[in-house]
């Protein structure tokens with residue numbers, strides 16, 4: 001794979017972490033996350049030392065990688081312009097990616113050794129999957145039988161959208177409550193009238209996943225519905241090849257979630273059993289491309305992925321980070337047209353995203369004024385969302 005740093009989408013000022021929400025991620029969320037990793041996995045002293053070293057390093061100048069594994073040479077190229085600078089003054093998206101790459105190296109993920117392939121976020125992910133919130137979601141699947149068929153896809157789409165609030169990194173700063181699904185009024189840009197007809201006729205869907213647990217579960221239920229309704233359809237789940245942003249799904253996480261469905265109450269078990277069959281038959285596939293853990297935006301996607309997006313009837317991008325990578329991690333005026341910013345996409349693309357960072361496009365002026373006059377942190381609170389398609 002040839003991932004060139006290239007020229008990312010940058011027609012607006014690039015977001016750094018000197019203040020505001022990105023600053024709080026680097027200053028508060030990352031150290032908290034490191035402590036949680038050490039609290040979750042009983043790593044030996046040398047790994048604890050390395051993780052604690054990273055906690056100190058992120059308050060100093062950016063240092064080169066100290067490992068030579070896998071993509072290290074590629075990372076050396078990506079890091080070159082930023083070495084010696086403060087983590088806070090470089091692009092936020094890049095700094096977060098570098099942090100997760102360094103964390104994997106510090107925990108021995110790349111090996112060789114006994115900690116190779118041990119997910120540093122594994123205990124947190126497992127607790128989410130085994131927890132009461134996921135159990136409640138599994139039980140609620142019995143209710144799908146009473147949703148009128150004409151409303152089912154819409155309902156599943158909204159489930160997949162609001163499930164995006166359940167990322168474990170986000171919950172470090174905002175404890176997850178058993179919140180109700182927000183009203184449609186919280187959807188501040190809603191392209192469902194265009195998206196639903198496309199989705200209901202899709203034969204070749206790519207779903208670029210985000211978080212495990214309460215997000216991946218509705219994604220899988222949506223995939224099951226499409227595959228069951230359309231016997232010729234195929235759904236490709238694009239997942240992360242390695243642990244990333246705490247709760248992002250890797251191939252093993254998808255399999256664990258399917259298994260959780262299989263072992264759940266009757267309605268869940270039926271879905272899980274069908275999904276296993278779809279996986280075995282190659283109608284539900286998993287792709288774990290290295291691009292998905294690179295500090296790049298989608299306009300820099302390598303040729304093989306571009307070709308896949310072009311060949312699909314629709315690519316659905318889940319979540320906040322995929323949105324930042326789709327429109328660029330830049331300070332667009334929020335009224336900028338989604339269609340304009342995503343015109344480079346080699347096919348049809350839709351974003352299902354709850355707002356958990358400042359980036360935003362496609363909102364009309366009147367709604368923007370109303371939002372700016374209301375809740376102070378509306379762009380990062382997770383209370384609002386967009387469904388956008390181009």
Ligand SMILES: O=P(O)(O)OC[C@@]1(O)O[C@H](CO)[C@@H](O)[C@@H]1O
Nearest residue numbers: 025167169170319320321356357
């Ligand atoms: O992609 P996701 O899971 O929806 O959100 C990822 C996220 O929690 O991480 C970033 C801060 O670390 C923000 O962009 C966003 O809030």
